[in-house]
Amino acid sequence: MTEDWLLYEVFIRSRSGLEHKHVGSLHAADARMAIEHARDTYTRRLEGVSIWVVRSSEIVASDPQEAEALFEPARDKIYRHPTFYAIPEEVKNL
Amino acid sequence: MYTQALDSAGAAEPQGNVAEAARLERFQARIDRDEKIEPKDWMPEEYRRALIRQIAQHAHSEVVGMLPEGNWITRAPSLRRKVVLIAKVQDEGGHGMYLYSAAETLGVSRATLIEQLLAGQAKYSSIFNYPTLTWADIGAIGWLVDGAAIMNQIPLCRCSYGPYARAMVRICKEESFHQRQGYELMLALARGSAAQRAMAQEALNRWWWPSLMMFGPSDAHSVHTAQSLRWKIKRFSNDELRQKFIDVTVPQAQYLGLTVPDPELRWDEAAQHYRAGPIDWSEFQAVLAGEGPCNRERLAARREAHEAGRWVREAAAAYADKHRTARPCQAAEEGGT
Numbered sequence: 001m002t003e004d005w006l007l008y009e010v011f012i013r014s015r016s017g018l019e020h021k022h023v024g025s026l027h028a029a030d031a032r033m034a035i036e037h038a039r040d041t042y043t044r045r046l047e048g049v050s051i052w053v054v055r056s057s058e059i060v061a062s063d064p065q066e067a068e069a070l071f072e073p074a075r076d077k078i079y080r081h082p083t084f085y086a087i088p089e090e091v092k093n094l
Numbered sequence: 095m096y097t098q099a100l101d102s103a104g105a106a107e108p109q110g111n112v113a114e115a116a117r118l119e120r121f122q123a124r125i126d127r128d129e130k131i132e133p134k135d136w137m138p139e140e141y142r143r144a145l146i147r148q149i150a151q152h153a154h155s156e157v158v159g160m161l162p163e164g165n166w167i168t169r170a171p172s173l174r175r176k177v178v179l180i181a182k183v184q185d186e187g188g189h190g191m192y193l194y195s196a197a198e199t200l201g202v203s204r205a206t207l208i209e210q211l212l213a214g215q216a217k218y219s220s221i222f223n224y225p226t227l228t229w230a231d232i233g234a235i236g237w238l239v240d241g242a243a244i245m246n247q248i249p250l251c252r253c254s255y256g257p258y259a260r261a262m263v264r265i266c267k268e269e270s271f272h273q274r275q276g277y278e279l280m281l282a283l284a285r286g287s288a289a290q291r292a293m294a295q296e297a298l299n300r301w302w303w304p305s306l307m308m309f310g311p312s313d314a315h316s317v318h319t320a321q322s323l324r325w326k327i328k329r330f331s332n333d334e335l336r337q338k339f340i341d342v343t344v345p346q347a348q349y350l351g352l353t354v355p356d357p358e359l360r361w362d363e364a365a366q367h368y369r370a371g372p373i374d375w376s377e378f379q380a381v382l383a384g385e386g387p388c389n390r391e392r393l394a395a396r397r398e399a400h401e402a403g404r405w406v407r408e409a410a411a412a413y414a415d416k417h418r419t420a421r422p423c424q425a426a427e428e429g430g431t
Contacts, residue, residue: 004205005411007198024261025195027204029407029414041191044184045268064135 007056008034012048130256133199153193154218162226192261223386230297236276238305249329284350309336
């Protein structure tokens with residue numbers, strides 16, 4: 001069986017001023033080819049002005065099993081949101 | 095982009111232990127809350143298998159689907175039609191790539207999927223086992239085959255599996271041009287000479303029934319639909335989608351001045367639906383079993399392309415190996431966010 005080329009994750013900046021956003025993945029022999037394949041695969045309709053490719057094996061991800069431990073502590077800290085504070089309506093510009 | 099409801103999820107396996115049952119229950123609860131399942135999340139093995147099967151069939155359909163239309167690129171009647179057809183065929187290839195990527199997130203390698211296709215072990219939409227005999231077939235495919243595919247695919251944008259749903263959103267955005275260029279092509283023929291109108295009618299005659307069959311077996315014979323619906327891999331049954339397709343397509347045929355090749359087709363005023371005559375499922379089964387007009391030709395073309403491209407893949411890999419130690423290109427020079 002033919003071996004797959006390396007797997008890359010593709011990130012596209014849709015226009016200047018916006019961040020690069022993950023759009024999918026592809027296989028390529030090297031980084032240059034990954035950029036070229038990303039161009040053909042993900043930007044056939046002017047979807048981007050810049051491409052990042054990252055080897056998928058280089059991405060470190062959080063474990064869904066740990067989601068609760070990681071994200072639950074933020075749930076009850078509602079004082080981190082502006083709506084937590086009651087300010088009289090007469091007071092402006094706050 | 096082309097889907098066909100062939101065989102999707104099987105029934106969940108009986109669970110031996112309580113913990114497993116609880117996990118399954120939590121999983122179903124997430125689905126019921128319309129939460130998306132992502133690659134690293136726990137999922138039942140049957141869910142994973144059903145998705146791999148469906149997404150792979152879908153990806154193969156895109157790739158094999160390039161063949162009947164590619165057949166006409168060199169013979170397109172004008173430069174405009176030619177660039178449009180090339181763009182459409184390129185899109186189909188791109189759609190295949192999105193879908194293979196989505197399937198890979200479930201733990202199957204792309205090489206394995208391609209291997210299965212080339213070995214004749216994988217299914218793809220039977221519609222591509224029909225030949226494209228005239229230029230009008232290119233119009234009929236865009237209008238009917240892509241039309242049926244869109245009908246199938248729009249609900250898949252809300253599929254419970256995140257990577258599949260995201261691929262489908264991208265695909266659906268691109269698909270609408272495919273259908274419109276097909277209808278526009280049919281319109282040009284329908285407004286043309288008597289010979290052109292006859293060609294358009296003849297293409298409709300050949301593509302109508304296979305397009306209806308793209309929605310898969312009728313609900314009564316589709317054993318897997320219930321589980322797929324429960325897992326929100328599918329959102330509507332085969333017959334519901336088929337009916338929707340008939341309802342929107344019949345008036346489009348009337349506008350073209352063409353006749354849908356179904357003597358029993360009638361408008362049901364009470365139900366506000368068109369009622370189609372019975373589908374010849376024996377034909378569907380035969381094409382599925384490999385007896386369609388082009389099954390062998392399609393696979394042979396895929397194998398030939400795969401073999402002919404081998405030296406390119408090997409050369410690229412050798413080149414990459416040689417330069418592996420050298421600095422790769424500046425992928426993100428600004429770094430950071």
